[in-house]
Amino acid sequence: MNKYKKDFPIFQNRQAVMPLIYLDSAATSQKPQVVIDAVVEYYQTYNANIHRGVYAIAEKATEKVEEVRKKVAKFINANDSSEIVFTHGTTEAINLIAASLCKRPRKGRGILLSEMEHHSNLVPWQHYARVAGMPVGYLAFDGKSGKLTGEIVSEGRNKKNTDINNYSIISLTHVSNVLGTVNDVAHFAKNIRDNEETSVLIIDAAQSVPHMKVDVQDLGCDFLAFSGHKMFSPSGIGILWGRKNILNTLDPLLFGSQMIKEVTLHHVTYQDSPERFESGTLPIEGIIGFGAAIDYLSEIGMNTIRTHEKNLIGYTLEQLRKISGLTTYGPKNINEHSGVISFNLDGVHPHDVAQILGQSNICVRAGHHCAMPLHKKLGVPATVRVSLNIYNDDEDIDALIRGLKEVKKVFSIH
Template identity: 50%
Template sequence: MNEYRKDFPILNQEVNGHPLVYLDSAATSQKPVQVLEVVRKYYDFDNANVHRGVHTLGNRATDAYEGAREKVRKFINAKSTKEIIYTRGTTTSINTVASSYGRQNIQEGDEIVITYMEHHSNLIPWQQLAKEKKAVLKYIDLEEDGTISLETVKKTVTPKTKIVAMTMASNVLGTINPIKEVAAIAHENGAVMVVDAAQAAPHMKIDVQDLDCDFLAFSGHKMCAPTGIGILYGKQELLEKTEPIEFGGEMIDFVDLYDSTWKELPWKFEGGTPNIAGAIGLGAAIDYLTNIGMERIRQHEHDLVAYALSEMEKIEGIHIYGPKDPDKRCGLITFNLDGVHPHDLATVLDMRGIAIRAGHHCAQPLMKWLNVSATARASFYLYNNKEDIDALVEGLRAAKEYFNNVFE
């Protein structure tokens, strides 16, 4: 995979006098020149609003914008582009489901089921919806290794459950959840399945028809695309029955003084001028990832995680969270080092040119479950290699020695 590293110009720099080792792709990935050039080309030659005009630039922009939608459809194997809605990202996508479908369908006493491992983006919208509708918010207990048991899911989801919302891959534990099986349990009880795929879509093949999920959300910026663009997938029959939550231009069919009608799917959910360059960039990113192969990317990250786990576990005083089996986790490792606060650790590593993430990772309930206030996280992508992991391990050992000497 090292041949693809050259496509990311940002990696060819020094930080604090050291070669950059970027291990924060779970927060945002870097962008290859193939995506940057497509976005630049749009602004240089095709910059115009979509759908509204009949001039040449407008038509070219619309073709590229809607062409990217078809690429997304194919990427996740949706039945129709009517099921692909552009948003600002995973957060907006999940909030759209909660504020539109949720408000229309949740009643007092209904249950919404989520897990302790959810990112705040897939927790707070359901928390607020439950408060507003006087519904019951329930949590699926986690196993000791940070995985979920289908038996526990079956005990938690009941005929009163109307929504089950779950991450496909945890941004902290790395846990890959059995979405297809959970969706089947949800449907057996008459509930819909909402999937947060922010950490899954960039790293593994997704087939929404095989998963049989009802809604699925992901962000472009974690998968080599620009920031500010995301996707909400929804089954057409559910989206048809769901009212939009943003109103204005683009999403209307006919406006009278006292009433209005909406465009057909997917445009009724896309009010206002969209992030055209972002959508086109997302299409280019999908081309890039597809050309490499999602199975190949998944295997590469699996190998990196396996190697990183084996090397990091040799460090005395390290605590690694989530499944120990690399088959059960995505391309990230969250950990703590005895006697060193994660923020201090990240600062020391940054002085060696190594970029990791430190904090609660927008998952405070999970931090409470882990009985920690914060953790450090190293996350990998297609452009990382074993040399990056070696640098991380060396940096961790140096940090440990430094702080031991300081506090002796």
């Protein structure tokens, strides 16, 4: 077992039954013992609600949660911890931004997304754009290279909508959850800024923050959304980072509880960020586990993680390409590739591939991975997706390759 795998008890615990080959970290990551311990410690020694009680355990819980907010701010190089909003995940964070920004559309200006977005960075925008009457355009990607081309496609190929200056909101994925493409959003942000000072740039970082160093100042974006459960933390907790001057002008998504400054029977005023957006009781144990996850990631180092994953991407692609009839999608250059690799095997439905691999405890995902327009562009209804993490190694990939050979045998494919 590699040294990182040993930190994740699920691998030891499954060993006696059948070794667990977990290649589905893009869906959710496994949890290290340190995260599990932090959650158990909270429940066993200082379980209380936060920002309310004045007794010792409530103060300790509040302190721990606010410590995590500072840790997250440092982790992504935010200017201030008040720019860190706890949400339930990436999906909620993007919904919050979309609901609020689309309330004040700029005349004739629309929303620019890309063809490779996860539904969570697509459907909220489509919904609120429809409500506000805003046009939606898409940055195209090239099916062969898996990269954004810079071309803008829009409904009805309306020529006016292919000009970037017609968009005041731009929301893009940093890393594709299907192609593994690492988009050069910093370069893109610079181009937008050169064109239009007042555009707002939102980055869906669900698949990047867990796997590489992400610095919001370097990216040059205004908002960043990501989920804890994909980065070793418990589920139910995610982050919206935003620039303070914009955050404090946005309407909340949820109303009630502690997000108010003052309420009368006829009037209400809201707090500033982050309280403004954190209505109701937060998933406290999730936040505390998230803090332990950030400590764990920081101890290993994001550059070490990226290097480990890059080596493994190289090995995985090399081995997959030796299998005849197998097509991989996504960039050829490993520097532009994250640890998400999707493929299809001629003559076998992706679900059958995943099911047969699953019989050997090899966990991969099959389907459209919440990216139907992307698959339409590729011309396939579904793909098999392998996604890597620090606890994976060459042996896992060797098991995958043996499993794929077995799939071919079952379907009598040579």
